[in-house]
Amino acid sequence: MxxxxxxxxxxxxxxxxxxxxxxxxxxxxxxxxxxxxxxxxxxxxxxxxxxxxxxxxxxxxxxxxxxxxxxxxxxxxxxxxxxxxxxxxxxxxxxxxxxxxxxxxxxxxxxxxxxxxxxxxxxxxxxxxxxxxxxxxxxxxxxxxxxxxxxxxxxxxxxxxxxxxxxxxxxxxxxEDTQATVAPKMKMNKISAGIEDTANFSAATKINLENTRPVMIKKLTLTGEISKLAGSKVLYRSTQKNLGMAPNSNFDYSINWHNKAMKSGKYHMHVIATSGKYKWIFDRNFTITRSDAGKINKKANINRNWTWLWILLGVLLVLLVFMLAFFIGRRSANKKSTEDSLTAKEPKK
CATH class of the missing domain: 2.60.40.10 (Immunoglobulins)
Known part of the structure; x- marks a missing residue:
């Protein structure tokens, strides 16, 4: 200190x-x-x-x-x-x-x-x-x-x-007691949806971690992974080093979604925390509701994939070209048919 x-x-x-x-x-x-x-x-x-x-x-x-x-x-x-x-x-x-x-x-x-x-x-x-x-x-x-x-x-x-x-x-x-050594102890509290303000306001999953003992935690390393099921493919991962926690305090550790839209559903959280000889491992299933995902996505900075829109616009443009060609061709055919009809009705000289 x-x-x-x-x-x-x-x-x-x-x-x-x-x-x-x-x-x-x-x-x-x-x-x-x-x-x-x-x-x-x-x-x-x-x-x-x-x-x-x-x-x-x-x-x-x-x-x-x-x-x-x-x-x-x-x-x-x-x-x-x-x-x-x-x-x-x-x-x-x-x-x-x-x-x-x-x-x-x-x-x-x-x-x-x-x-x-x-x-x-x-x-x-x-x-x-x-x-x-x-x-x-x-x-x-x-x-x-x-x-x-x-x-x-x-x-x-x-x-x-x-x-x-x-x-x-x-x-x-x-x-008061300068002889006894108090070992740190960490626990994982609530998991919630939020916004990571240090990652370009990305949507994020926030894990509240608490140091429950009256001792500082120094040189803390946190690694968090989000997957759909325990042991399945990792969707989002975050590693932070050289962190510190005050005695008897808690904070929200964030795993950001890399500016992607947050999707509702069931997920699994895996967190490893290490500080010197101390190590804590947390595993928990959690759910992101449609309501929470919607609220976060309205506030978060999201890099949206507009590929589908460009494809749709391309298809509409092609359809428009075909329709124009069809109507122009039909109009030309009707005009020619009318001219031929009038020519046929003219008296011969």
């Missing part, structure tokens, strides 16, 4: 760098590590705590610009984004995390701070541990968001503009 710069755009883009100061942010944050820092070499908070403990943790914030800065600091629990990476930008996670306690409960409400040009200040959060014990780790970050957006940037897409917002995420790890 490192101090990371997150450049927020519309649409959102994530950029991470292992430094306390990132170019463009205009401010820095530095952890003032206390005596109960577990990893003495870490530049983030990695604290050994006990149930019911109360202490202050301090962060040094410096404005690097010649303008006033207004920054909001959020104590956020880590979750796993649908890109398969840990993220820290949400204060209210709802269903994205099943951690026993959230940092927003332990470190309190978000705090606002105003920095004069080139000013440094110390921001203090009061940590209040629950009386109930927990296993593994509680993980997240103090997320410092610059409230001011940059100048508007035009894009080459009609009707879309971009505004930048910068944030720094200072990691927070809380642990």
């Amino acid at each position: 490192i101090l990371s710069l997150i450049t927020c755009l519309i649409p959102i883009i994530w950029l991470k760098v292992p430094t306390a100061h990132a170019e463009g942010a205009g401010f820095t944050v530095t952890a003032v590590t206390p005596a109960n820092q577990f990893d003495k070499n870490a530049s983030y908070f990695d604290l050994k705590v006990v149930p019911g403990q109360t202490q202050n943790i301090n962060v040094q914030i410096q404005n690097l610009t010649n303008a006033q800065k207004k920054i909001t600091a959020y104590p956020n629990t880590a979750y796993t984004s649908n890109a398969g990476v840990e993220a820290y930008d949400k204060n209210n996670l709802k269903h994205l995390s099943r951690a026993p306690f959230f940092l927003s409960e332990i470190l309190g409400r978000p705090q606002k701070i105003i920095l004069a040009p080139r000013e440094s200040k110390t921001l203090t959060f009061t940590l209040k541990m629950p009386q109930q014990k927990f296993r593994g780790i509680l993980e997240g970050a103090l997320y410092f968001l610059d409230n001011q957006t940059s100048n508007t940037q035009q894009t080459n897409q009609k009707g879309m503009i971009i505004k930048n917002r910068y944030a720094l995420a200072l990691g927070v790890v809380l642990r």
Whole structure:
């Protein structure tokens, strides 16, 4: 876990760098590590705590610009984004995390701070541990968001503009038992139809995977295959490497349909997940309803096969040519027949 710069755009883009100061942010944050820092070499908070403990943790914030800065600091629990990476930008996670306690409960409400040009200040959060014990780790970050957006940037897409917002995420790890090792455990939840926004808005099958233990899953590789029946020909396959999952979190792993129309029917899902010495294999039958396929296909970017239409147009064109030839030939025949009839009726001289 490192101090990371997150450049927020519309649409959102994530950029991470292992430094306390990132170019463009205009401010820095530095952890003032206390005596109960577990990893003495870490530049983030990695604290050994006990149930019911109360202490202050301090962060040094410096404005690097010649303008006033207004920054909001959020104590956020880590979750796993649908890109398969840990993220820290949400204060209210709802269903994205099943951690026993959230940092927003332990470190309190978000705090606002105003920095004069080139000013440094110390921001203090009061940590209040629950009386109930927990296993593994509680993980997240103090997320410092610059409230001011940059100048508007035009894009080459009609009707879309971009505004930048910068944030720094200072990691927070809380642990009570530093001796016991908690093994990760993954399970597969719901399979649903959706759209893969990182694959040119292709129709996709989404598999919700959950890390059920209070430990991070690192260097995760996922391989998913969709077929009509178990062991039959693979219709769609996806392999993603170097993913990561936050403790007690879930995310939607997507297998895109390569911009083809989604078809209703019965299918089989086969997923292999590996992280170091750990391996999980999931097999499940699932159904895509006609209603769901229709809804997705209306929204998805689909490369449609128009061969049948060109063939139909070709057949219609040939029929049209034959019909024109027939009517022209018939008209010529009728005209000649009329002329012959009139010639026959003329009196001989």
